Each structure stands twice: as structure tokens, then as C-alpha cells.
Amino acid sequence: MMLNTFSILSLIIAIPFLGMLFTLFAKEASDGSTRNVFSVAVFSVIANIVMILRIFMLMEVYKPGLQLVETYNWMQNPNIDIVFGVDVLSLMLLLAIHIAFIIGFIGVRNNLEHQKSLMVWSLLFLSMITGFFVSADIFSFYIFFEGMLLPLFMLLGMFGDVKRQEYINRFLLYNMVGSVIFFVATVLLFNYQHGMLELQQLSSMKLDSRLEYFIWAAIFISLLSRIPIWPFHYWIASVNSSIRNPMIFLISMILPLTGIYGFVRFLPKTLPAILGNYILLLQIIGVITMLFIALIGLINKDRQYKIFSYITVYYIMYMLGILTRDEVILLNIAFSFFSYLIIVASMEVFSHYIAKEQMQQGVLDDGLLCSYPKISIIYSFMTLAAVGLPLSSLFLNNFLILSDLLAVNIKMGMIMLLALVIVSSALLKELFRLRDAEKCSISAEKGEDISRGVFIFMLFICFILLMSFIKPLWFVVGA
Amino acid sequence: MLAKIITFSPEIFLVLALPLIAFVNQYRSSKTAKTFYSIVKVLLIFSILSTIIFYNRSPLPHLLQNDTYTTLYKVLLDILSLGIFFLSCKWFLNKNRSSALYYALGISLVLSLNLMISAVDLRILVGGYFAATILQYFLLKLNDDDDCKVGEIHYRAFSFLLFLIMVLSIIWFQEKIGSAEYSKIAAYYAKHKIQMLDVMAFAGILLPILFMLGIAPFHFCRVELSGLSILPVHVLSNLIPTISAYAVIVYLLTEVFSKFKEIYLPFIEIVAILSLLWGAISAIKEENIRRFFSYCHIYSLGFILLGILPFNNNGITSSFVYFTAYLLTIWGIYMVLFAFKSNGEYLQELTDISGVFSQKPYISVLLMVFIVSLAGSPPMLIFLGKLQVMDNLMINGAYGEIIISMVALLLMINAFFRIIRIMFFEAKVKNFDHTERRIYICLFINMLFFLVGILNPALFIEQFELLLKPIMR
Numbered sequence: 001m002m003l004n005t006f007s008i009l010s011l012i013i014a015i016p017f018l019g020m021l022f023t024l025f026a027k028e029a030s031d032g033s034t035r036n037v038f039s040v041a042v043f044s045v046i047a048n049i050v051m052i053l054r055i056f057m058l059m060e061v062y063k064p065g066l067q068l069v070e071t072y073n074w075m076q077n078p079n080i081d082i083v084f085g086v087d088v089l090s091l092m093l094l095l096a097i098h099i100a101f102i103i104g105f106i107g108v109r110n111n112l113e114h115q116k117s118l119m120v121w122s123l124l125f126l127s128m129i130t131g132f133f134v135s136a137d138i139f140s141f142y143i144f145f146e147g148m149l150l151p152l153f154m155l156l157g158m159f160g161d162v163k164r165q166e167y168i169n170r171f172l173l174y175n176m177v178g179s180v181i182f183f184v185a186t187v188l189l190f191n192y193q194h195g196m197l198e199l200q201q202l203s204s205m206k207l208d209s210r211l212e213y214f215i216w217a218a219i220f221i222s223l224l225s226r227i228p229i230w231p232f233h234y235w236i237a238s239v240n241s242s243i244r245n246p247m248i249f250l251i252s253m254i255l256p257l258t259g260i261y262g263f264v265r266f267l268p269k270t271l272p273a274i275l276g277n278y279i280l281l282l283q284i285i286g287v288i289t290m291l292f293i294a295l296i297g298l299i300n301k302d303r304q305y306k307i308f309s310y311i312t313v314y315y316i317m318y319m320l321g322i323l324t325r326d327e328v329i330l331l332n333i334a335f336s337f338f339s340y341l342i343i344v345a346s347m348e349v350f351s352h353y354i355a356k357e358q359m360q361q362g363v364l365d366d367g368l369l370c371s372y373p374k375i376s377i378i379y380s381f382m383t384l385a386a387v388g389l390p391l392s393s394l395f396l397n398n399f400l401i402l403s404d405l406l407a408v409n410i411k412m413g414m415i416m417l418l419a420l421v422i423v424s425s426a427l428l429k430e431l432f433r434l435r436d437a438e439k440c441s442i443s444a445e446k447g448e449d450i451s452r453g454v455f456i457f458m459l460f461i462c463f464i465l466l467m468s469f470i471k472p473l474w475f476v477v478g479a
Numbered sequence: 480m481l482a483k484i485i486t487f488s489p490e491i492f493l494v495l496a497l498p499l500i501a502f503v504n505q506y507r508s509s510k511t512a513k514t515f516y517s518i519v520k521v522l523l524i525f526s527i528l529s530t531i532i533f534y535n536r537s538p539l540p541h542l543l544q545n546d547t548y549t550t551l552y553k554v555l556l557d558i559l560s561l562g563i564f565f566l567s568c569k570w571f572l573n574k575n576r577s578s579a580l581y582y583a584l585g586i587s588l589v590l591s592l593n594l595m596i597s598a599v600d601l602r603i604l605v606g607g608y609f610a611a612t613i614l615q616y617f618l619l620k621l622n623d624d625d626d627c628k629v630g631e632i633h634y635r636a637f638s639f640l641l642f643l644i645m646v647l648s649i650i651w652f653q654e655k656i657g658s659a660e661y662s663k664i665a666a667y668y669a670k671h672k673i674q675m676l677d678v679m680a681f682a683g684i685l686l687p688i689l690f691m692l693g694i695a696p697f698h699f700c701r702v703e704l705s706g707l708s709i710l711p712v713h714v715l716s717n718l719i720p721t722i723s724a725y726a727v728i729v730y731l732l733t734e735v736f737s738k739f740k741e742i743y744l745p746f747i748e749i750v751a752i753l754s755l756l757w758g759a760i761s762a763i764k765e766e767n768i769r770r771f772f773s774y775c776h777i778y779s780l781g782f783i784l785l786g787i788l789p790f791n792n793n794g795i796t797s798s799f800v801y802f803t804a805y806l807l808t809i810w811g812i813y814m815v816l817f818a819f820k821s822n823g824e825y826l827q828e829l830t831d832i833s834g835v836f837s838q839k840p841y842i843s844v845l846l847m848v849f850i851v852s853l854a855g856s857p858p859m860l861i862f863l864g865k866l867q868v869m870d871n872l873m874i875n876g877a878y879g880e881i882i883i884s885m886v887a888l889l890l891m892i893n894a895f896f897r898i899i900r901i902m903f904f905e906a907k908v909k910n911f912d913h914t915e916r917r918i919y920i921c922l923f924i925n926m927l928f929f930l931v932g933i934l935n936p937a938l939f940i941e942q943f944e945l946l947l948k949p950i951m952r
Contacts, residue, residue, distance in 0.1 A: 075863070076937050077796065077944065078870050143857040150851060153896070157904040164904070176892050180885050187866070191873040 007070050008058070009084040012051045012094070013131040019044020020123035023116065034115035041119040042105050045126065049098045052091060056476045061088045064327075066136050066200065074139070078190070083198055085136035088473075089264060089334040093257065094133050096338045100250060100345035101126055103461065106454055107246035107349030117158055118247060125151035125251055132258055138197045141265065142186045145222075145258060146179045152255060155248045156239060163242050170235035178225030185218035199265045212274050219266050220278055226259030227319060228312040229282075230289045240308040246352040249304070250345050256315050257337075263322045264330065279323055286316045287415040294422035298429075303351050303365075306430055310386060310423045311344055317416055321401045329404050332397040335472035339385065339392035339465055346382045346461060350375055354434065357447060366433055367440030371447035374455045376435065381462050383431045387424035392465035393472045486538040489553070492526040493590040497583055504579040512571035512578035519564050519582050523589070527557045530593075541660060543597040548949040552596050552726035555803070559810060560589045560719055562921060566817045567711030569915050573823055581621060585715055588614040592723035601649045601659035601684065604727065608645060608687055611720060612638040618712045619704055630707055634700040641687040648683030651676065661735045668738040681739050684731065685746075691724040693717070694750060694780045695757040698773075702761075705773040710825050713769050714813045717776060718806065725783075725802060733790050733950045740790070747784055752883055754781030759890035763897075766829050771898070772812060775853060778891055779805045785880055786868030792951045796944055797871045801864025803943070804852070804932065808861055811849040811925045818842050818918045821909040829898065834907030842914060843902050845922055852929075854895045855888060860932045863940075 019041060026036045059067040066085030074080045086094075101122065108118060125148055132144035157168055189197055192211065207215060228236040236256065243249050267275075290313045297309025318337065321329045353375060358365045369376035385391035388398055402420075406413030433439075450458075467474045484491070499518050503510055534550040537543055545553075564585060571578035588611055595607035616638065619631055653659050655677075656667045668677075690697040705713050732743060758778025765771040783805070787798035819826045819835065819842075826832060836843040852859035872881050932939055944951075 074936065075940065077940060078867070143862075146857050150856065153899075154903065157900060160904075165900075168900070172893065172896055176889060180889055183869070184881060184885060187869045187873055191870060 007084075008051065008055055009068060009070050009086060009134045010072075012048055012055070013084075013127055013134065015048045015051065016044050016123045016127035016130060019047075020120050020127065023119045023123060026116070028116065034112065037116045037119050038105065038109055041123055042102065044123060045098055045101050045105070048126075048130070049095065049102075052095050052098060053475065055086060056091060056095075056473075059086065059088075059091075061473055061476055069136060080139050080190075081137060082140045083137035084134045084140065086134055089330060090133040090261070092334045092338045092472075093261065093341070094130060096341035097126070097129060097133075097254060097257075099461070099464070100254070100341045103342070103345040103349055103458075104247040104250040106457065107250075107352060111245075114158055118155070118245075121151040121154045121158075122247055122251060125155075129254065129258065133261065136199055138186050138189060138199060138202065141199060141262075142182055145182060145262070148255070148258065149175050149179065152251055155245075155251060156243070159243065159245045159248050161242050161244070163238075167235060167238040167242060170238055174225045174232060174235045178222040181218045182222035185215050185222070188218075189215060202266060202268070204268070209274070212272065216272075216275055216278065219262070220282075223259040223262040223266070224282075226262075227256045227315060228289075228293075229316055229319070230285055230292075233289065233293075233312070236312075237308070241302070241305060244304075244352070244355075246349045249348050249352075253308075253311050253344060253348075254341070256311075257341075260315060260319050260322060263319060267323070267325060282323065283320060283409065283412055286320050287412050287419070290316045290419035291415055291422075294419040294426070298422050298426040303355070303430055304348075306423075306426045307344065307347055307351060310427055313419050313423045314340055317398075317401065317405075317420070320412070320416070321405060324404065324408050326404060329401055332400045332404075335393045335468065336397035336401060338472065339394045339468050342461060342465060343382050343386045343392065343394070346378065346458065347386065350379045350382070353450070354379070361442050361446065363441045364439070367436040367438065368442070368447075369434040370437045370440040371442050372449045374449045378450075378455070378458045378462070380431060380435065381465075383427050385465055387427055388420075390469055391462075393468035395469055397472070483538045486533050486536040488529040489526045489533065490590060490593065492522045492529065493586055493593070496522045496586045500579055500583045500586075504577075510579070512568045512576075515578050515582040516564055516568040519586055520561065523557055523561050523564070523586070527554055527561075530554055530557065537597075540599075542600045542603050543594065544599045545597055546949045547946040548730070549596050549726070551943075551946040552722055553593050555806070556592060556596070556719060556722045557589065559722065559806065560585065560715070562810065563711065563715050563718070563813075565917065566814060566921065567715075569917060570709075570711050570817065570825070573820070581618070581711060584614050584618050584621075588618070588715070588719060592719060595723045596726045598727075599661045601652060601661070601664070604684075605642070605645050605649055607723075608691065609642055611691070611723070612642060615716050615720065618716060619708050621712055622707060622709050630700065630703040634704060637690065637700055641690050644683040645687045648680040651680040651683075661731075665735050665737070668736070673739060673742075678739070678742055681736055681742070684736075685728070685743065688724050688728050688731070689750065691720050692728065692780060693721060693724075693773075693776060694784065695754040695777055696750075698754075698757070698777050702770055702773045702777075705769045710769075710816065714816075717773060718809065718813070721776070721780070722806070725780075729787065729790075729795065730950060733795070737790075744789055748788060748880070751781045751784035751788070752880065754778065755785065755884055755887040756781075756890075759887040759894065762894040763890060765894075767827055768816065768829055768832070769827065771829065771894070772809065775891070775894075776809070778887065779809075779853070781887070782865070782868060782884060785877075785884060786864075786871055788871075788877070789875060793871050793874060795947055795950060796940070797864070797867030799943055799947060800867050800936075800940055801861065803939070804860040804864045807925065807928055807932070808849050808852045808859075811922065811929070812846065812853075814918055814921050814925065815842055815846040815849070818914045820912045823912065826909070829901055831909055832898075833901050833905040833909075834903075835911060836903045837907050838911050839914065842918075842922075845926070846902065847899055848926075848929075850895045850898055854892045858933050860929055863932070863936045 023037055023040045026040045028034055028037060055068065066087050069083060069085040072082045074082045111118065128144050128148035128151065131140065132148065135141040135144055153171065156171060157164060192207065224232050236252065239252050240249060243252065293309045293312045297306045300306060318333050321333050354365060354368055358368055369379060381391060385394060388395055402413065402417060405416060496519055500515055503514060503518065530550055530553050533545065535546055537545050564582065567581065591607045591610035591614060595604055598604040598607060616635055619634065649659050652664060656663055693701040705717060754777045758774045758781060762771055762774040762778065765774055783798045783801050786801055787794045819832055852861045855861050855865035869881065
């Protein structure tokens with residue numbers, strides 16, 4: 001039974017799903033061109049971005065708690081309500097993911113192999129992750145948490161390399177175990193509460209000590225199985241070192257976000273005593289993983305691995321920030337995440353483009369950007385924004401997050417800072433190598449730069465990032 | 480008298496099919512599978528309608544009784560049979576084989592299983608069981624393959640042995656209580672203490688039904704034969720008897736032998752856990768598609784039996800939700816199996832469907848949806864059943880069973896995803912034939928139910944609770 005007359009949050013889940021169906025039945029041209037499929041997919045994402053912007057207009061952005069709440073009675077025995085709701089954090093993340101998807105789609109627009117499958121599974125993933133970010137009750141949270149695994153599994157299997165069997169097994173092992181544990185915790189909580197459980201209520205629930213111990217262990221394991229932190233990083237690392245499709249790399253890089261976001265939704269404002277040991281352990285493992293991955297990123301010659309190490313280090317930093325349960329940090333993380341996701345998507349897409357050009361030209365990639373002026377501008381902008389220069393909301397918000405983390409634990413903060421410096425230098429080193437004019441082995445005429453349309457679009461993305469530096473919610477009237 | 484005859488119409492319609500099939504087979508020159516299917520279809524539809532109309536009328540109240548509970552299962556059984564006969568028709572046309580015997584045996588099987596569901600006397604139950612076993616045996620003999628012979632011998636031996644045990648048990652109840660009627664047995668044990676021989680007689684009734692249900696450790700013949708029998712027989716004998724056996728077992732344990740609860744609860748629990756683990760572990764390495772889904776059947780029934788414990792209202796509803804969702808899903812899978820053929824040959828090995836996605840993307844995606852549903856992944860249909868069963872287990876504090884079922888689930892997920900990998904990620908090894916329109920029609924109807932079930936499960940669950948009321952406390 002539908003209790004609301006107009007359900008804008010359900011609509012933003014439905015649009016990518018409908019887009020997926022339209023893409024599934026879209027006719028491919030007889031010459032093998034996949035323009036139709038591509039256009040339908042991009043249109044669905046743009047339509048959803050418009051809806052997300054509309055939601056920003058409808059809500060009071062700085063008001064705490066979930067807004068625009070929608071409730072549906074899904075089942076009566078057991079009584080399960082599906083509740084949707086958003087706050088500024090979930091909306092910022094959703095907007096960033098959608099923009100990242102458009103960038104990802106641009107990166108694979110000329111792909112001819114299984115283009116339809118790529119778009120269909122990507123849109124299904126987008127629908128699921130949108131549902132995940134608007135979930136406000138434990139059941140819908142679980143449904144979307146698990147629902148997004150199938151599209152990623154299909155993408156990894158269809159577009160993976162010769163080693164795919166190996167990392168698909170790892171992917172299944174880690175994520176399925178996480179999901180099953182989470183399912184048991186969900187039903188346990190539901191039973192304990194004798195009915196429906198909204199995520200907001202979870203923080204104030206009084207659990208008996210044994211149950212509390214199990215519930216938190218289950219939640220931590222299932223959420224951490226998505227985050228590239230030791231010992232759960234194994235599947236993500238193997239996926240990212242093997243996948244050479246920017247869209248799939250992007251999707252597999254968005255997946256850890258679900259684990260991080262889970263902590264935001266599940267952890268109570270005042271952490272229960274039982275969590276003290278978990279958190280300390282997590283902090284220690286977190287900073288060690290950060291440092292370790294950052295060092296590997298610095299040494300490793302593979303550009304994709306450098307991007308992966310950058311992503312991992314930042315994810316762990318955000319996770320440790322969330323564990324502090326400071327409302328100001330949470331808001332800063334939301335603003336920082338917005339730029340972070342867009343930057344990562346852009347860097348991956350252009351890194352892939354460079355690698356493709358390098359293969360086609362049959363040259364080394366040292367100084368390659370000198371022959372591609374448009375890519376050079378965008379890639380340099382993104383790298384500089386990624387390392388924390390005042391070009392996006394990463395600059396100020398990361399500064400605030402770090403200063404708060406340093407205040408919480410100086411040792412942890414220092415190691416984190418060191419890891420950030422290492423990954424930043426790895427990215428800068430890579431940029432200097434790509435822009436080294438002395439080593440450039442092909443002429444500017446030979447290189448096929450990105451089209452003017454894509455360049456203008458990417459300049460617009462740079463503009464969005466710059467504006468987010470000036471004011472994170474610049475696009476919301478009256479914010 | 481006339482009223483009694485009219486009340487008997489569901490059975491009469493089914494019986495009528497036999498002389499009609501024989502007559503057409505004998506005297507009509509141009510007869511195909513379609514001819515026999517048409518006869519069976521019309522009579523089965525009439526039977527379903529009259530079952531619904533006379534849902535609470537009983538022609539011989541001391542032997543057969545109808546209520547919403549029996550009607551629910553009978554209608555489910557008849558509709559599924561109709562669907563199987565529909566798809567089998569094309570199979571016989573493709574193979575250019577005579578289908579008269581298949582349809583005659585099939586409709587007789589439906590009749591005997593319906594009688595088992597309506598039975599309120601152990602003599603009718605054993606009669607139905609005997610008829611069903613014999614009919615299944617003859618159905619299995621429709622295969623010309625010599626490999627099948629060993630399986631047939633095993634099946635015949637075990638069925639006969641279990642039938643004898645069942646007869647002896649009934650004789651015991653008849654001698655001791657003076658009647659084999661369900662109500663009298665229940666009334667007797669409500670007043671008297673249960674003795675050792677009573678338990679043995681009860682086991683003699685229970686074991687053949689569990690054998691018919693096909694769960695571990697009584698599954699050996701079914702699995703053995705499922706890989707060898709012809710596809711229509713495999714689907715028919717895997718699905719139809721299960722519905723009847725499940726209906727009977729729930730009714731017997733809740734209404735007739737409820738006083739034996741302390742004895743049968745641990746037994747059912749062991750059988751359920753065994754089925755879960757056996758099904759899941761065996762499925763991992765299985766290479767034959769049909770045997771794979773037979774193991775999946777064992778696993779699912781294990782989950783269903785685990786969910787029904789301790790046979791309270793919650794358990795009955797939750798396991799029925801799982802059972803219905805399972806039937807709808809496995810029926811979808813069998814439909815797809817009817818669609819997978821290469822050069823007129825229906826595929827049997829998992830490797831045969833390698834890369835099927837590249838040639839049959841829509842059907843492959845549908846099969847994937849059904850498989851993901853079988854894995855209990857949200858928001859698919861079986862997830863609803865899984866949720867209800869887990870909720871029931873939590874309520875009963877059965878944490879050990881929860882852990883075991885989750886381990887089995889993980890093993891089964893691994894097995895299911897192996898099929899998806901083969902279909903989608905591996906290179907094509909065979910060219911697949913054109914898929915008939917009837918399969919698409921069936922799949923479309925199935926998906927429609929599937930979608931309604933996912934979007935508004937309350938619609939089904941509420942109705943089920945109402946229909947299951949006769950056995951609810």
C-alpha cells in the first residue's frame with residue numbers, strides 16, 4: 001500500500017531501472033554502432049540528475065535527519081515497511097555517482113564489445129546503489145546492499161581478463177559472506193524489535209550484551225567486506241589490477257562507498273562501550289593499510305594501480321573520519337566525497353584513454369600528454385585537484401577532516417598525513433612523467449585528442465569542481 | 480446421489496481423459512501430441528474449475544474431504560501439471576514420438592496425487608501412493624535408454640518396500656484403533672499413550688511420503704533417474720508428486736499425528752539439515768543440468784522443512800510461502816530447459832549451455848533471474864520465503880539451524896553462480912535451435928506472477944494464510 005501520493009525518491013530508483021529496460025530493448029544499428037544504446041543510457045542518467053537536483057530544491061539542506069520520507073508497507077506478516085529518505089550526505093553522494101557515471105559512459109562510448117550488456121548492467125547497478133542511498137530502514141538497506149552485487153558480478157565476468165575466474169571467486173567469497181552475515185543480523189534485529197526497524201532507530205536501540213556483541217561484529221564484518229582494508233582488500237585489489245574497462249573500474253570503485261556509507265547510517269552518535277575495541281583495532285588496521293597501499297602505489301609502475309592506491313587511501317581516511325561520529329566531519333566528508341568521486345572517475349577515464357592511445361601509437365607513455373593538449377588540460381586539472389590543491393571541495397574539506405582526525409589521535413593523524421603525501425606524490429610523479437616534453441615520442445598531429453564536445457563537457461565538470469571549492473552547495477538556491 | 484456424482488466431478492473429468500485418449504489413439508488416424516494435449520487440457524481445466532467450485536464439498540466424507548487447504552494444493556498441482564503438459568506437447572512433436580501413453584499416465588498420476596491430498600483415511604492414502612508410484616515407474620520406462628534400467632530397478636525395489644511398510648502400518652492402526660480414518664487416529668492418540676509399535680507404524684506412514692517428497696536421505700532414486708529420464712517425465716515426476724507429498728505430510732503431522740510431535744520434530748529437523756547440506760554439497764560438482772536441479776530441489780525442500788518446524792502457524796505459512804515461490808521459480812527454470820536444444824536434442828550437460836547468452840540473451844537473462852531467486856537473493860521471490868523461514872527460526876531460537884542453513888546457502892550460491900558463469904562468461908560450444916513461442920508465453924506468465932509477488936507479496940501471503948486456515952491452530 002502506498003502511503004505517499006508523490007514519491008520522488010522511488011522515482012530516482014525507478015528511472016535508471018526503466019532506463020535499463022529501455023537499453024535492453026534498444027535496437028543496435030546494422031553497422032554495429034551502439035549509439036542508440038549509449039544515448040538511452042546517458043539520457044536515463046541525466047534524467048535522474050535532474051530529479052536529484054529537484055530533490056535538493058525540495059529539502060532543507062542543513063536540517064539534520066532524513067527528509068522527504070516515503071513509506072510503503074511491503075509485507076504484513078512479518079510486518080515490513082520499506083522506508084526511503086534522504087539527507088544532504090546521501091544526496092551529495094548520489095549526485096556525484098551520477099556525474100561519475102556520465103563520465104564513465106563517455107569513457108566507453110566507442111566500445112563495441114558487449115556495449116549493450118555494459119550499459120544494462122551499469123544502469124542496474126546505478127538503480128540499486130540509488131536505492132541503497134535512499135534506504136531508511138534496515139530491510140531496504142539490506143535489499144539494495146545485496147542487490148548491487150549481481151550487476152557488478154556480471155560486469156566483472158563479462159569484461160574481465162584471463163584471470164577473471166580467480167577474482168570473481170574472491171569477489172563472491174568476500175561479498176556473499178558479508179551479505180549472508182548482514183542478512184542474519186538484519187533478521188535478528190527485526191526480531192528483537194518485534195517489527196519494523198528504521199535506521200535512525202538503530203542508534204537508540206538497547207540491546208542485551210551478547211546480542212549487541214554479535215550484531216556489531218556482523219555489521220562491521222559485512223560493511224568492511226566492501227572496503228579495501230586489510231584483510232578485506234584482497235578482492236578489490238585483484239579486480240582493479242586486472243580490469244581495463246573504465247566503467248567497470250569505476251563501478252568496482254564505487255562499491256566500497258557502500259561500506260563507508262553503511263557506517264554513517266549504522267553507527268550511533270555516541271558509540272557503545274562494546275565498540276571501543278573494534279574501533280581501536282579498525283584504526284590501527286586502517287592506518288597500516290593506508291601506509292602500505294600508498295607505498296605500493298608509489299613504487300608500482302602501473303598508472304591504474306596508482307589511482308587505485310589513491311582511492312583506497314582516501315576511502316580509509318573517510319572511514320576513520322566517520323568513526324569519530326562528529327557531525328561537522330560528516331558534512332565535510334559529504335562535500336569532499338562529491339569532488340573525490342568525480343575526480344577519480346575523470347582520472348580513470350582519461351588514464352584509460354591515454355593507455356589506449358599509447359597502445360595504438362606503439363610508443364611509451366612518457367611525455368605522451370604533450371601530444372594531446374585537451375586531455376593534458378583535463379588530466380592535469382584532475383590530478384592537481386586530487387592531490388588537494390584549491391581546485392575542488394577536496395581542498396578545504398579534507399583539511400578540516402584531517403585537522404579533526406589529528407585532534408582525535410595525533411599518531412593516527414600523522415600516519416594518515418604521511419600516506420596522503422605519498423599517494424599525492426605518486427600521482428604528481430605520474431603527471432610529470434606524462435607531461436615530460438623531452439621524452440615525448442609522437443607529434444601532436446599524430447595523436448587523436450578527445451572531441452570538442454567531450455572537452456567542453458569536461459571543462460564543465462572542472463567548473464563544477466571549482467564551484468564546489470567556492471561553495472559546496474552552490475547549485476542549491478538559498479543554501 | 481446426483482449431488483455426490485457432481486461433487487466428484489474434478490476426479491470424473493480426470494478419469495474421463497483416459498478412455499478419450501485410448502479412443503483417439505485407437506480410432507483417429509491423424510493424431511499428434513497436440514491432439515492428446517488438447518484432450519488433457521480441456522479436462523484438466525474443467526477439473527480445476529470444479530475443484531474450485533466444490534472447494535468445501537466432500538463426495539465420500541469418511542474417505543475424501545475437501546476444504547480450502549486441499550483445494551489450494553490441488554489447484555496448484557493441476558495448474559502446474561497443465562503447464563508441464565503444455566510444454567511436453569512440443570517435446571513429443573519435436574521427437575516425433577507417440578505421446579498417448581505419456582498423457583494417459585500423466586493424467587492418472589495427477590488423479591492419484593489429488594486423491595492423496597483429499598484423503599482422510601490411510602487406506603485411500605496408501606492407494607493413492609501405490610498408484611502414483613506405479614504410474615511414475617511406467618513414466619520412467621518411457622525412456623528407451625538402457626542406462627535407465629538400473630535406476631528403474633532401484634526405484635521399483637524401494638517403492639515396493641516402502642509400500643509394504645506403509646500397508647503393514649495401516650494394518651497396525653486398523654487393528655489397534657479399529658479404523659484408518661484420520662480423525663479416529665487423532666482422537667485415539669489424544670486419549671492414549673504412544674507405544675513403541677505405534678511409533679514404528681507412524682514411521683511406516685511417514686517414510687514413504689518422505690521418499691515421494693524426494694529429500695535426503697530418501698532422494699537417491701530420484702536423483703539417479705532425473706539425469707536419465709526424458710525431459711517431460713523428469714519435470715513431471717520432480718514437481719508434481721512433491722506438491723502432493725508436501726500437502727500430505729503437513730496435514731498428517733499437524734492434524735493426525737500431532738501427538739507424535741516429540742518424536743517427529745527431531746527427526747524432521749535432522750532430515751531437513753541433511754537435505755540442506757547434501758543438496759548444496761552435491762550440487763557444487765554436478766555436471767548434469769537435470770541432476771543439478773534435483774540436488775537444488777533437495778536443498779530447497781530441506782530449507783522448507785526447516786522453516787515449518789515446530790509446525791506452528793508461523794512455520795506453516797512461512798514454509799508454504801517458500802514452497803510456492805520455489806515452485807514458481809523451478810517451473811521457470813524447467814521452461815528454460817525446454818528452450819535449450821541444439822539440432823533437435825535437448826541439452827543435458829552444463830557444458831552444453833556454455834556461452835548461451837551470446838545466442839539467446841533474453842532467455843539466458845530469465846534463467847539467471849530464476850537462479851538468483853533460487854539463491855534467495857533480494858528482492859527476488861524466494862527471498863520472501865527465505866526471510867519468513869529465517870524469521871520463524873529466529874522466533875524459535877534455532878540459532879544452530881540458522882548457522883547451518885547459511886553455510887548451505889553459501890555453498891548453494893557458489894553452485895548457482897557456476898551456472899551463470901558458464902552461461903554468460905564462457906565461449907559458446909553449441910548452436911541453439913529456435914525457441915518456440917509457447918515457451919515465451921509460459922515464461923511471460925511466470926514472470927508476471929514473479930513481479931506481482933515481488934512488488935506486492937502481501938497480496939499472496941494474506942490469501943495463503945486464509946486458505947491454510949483449516950490446519951492452523
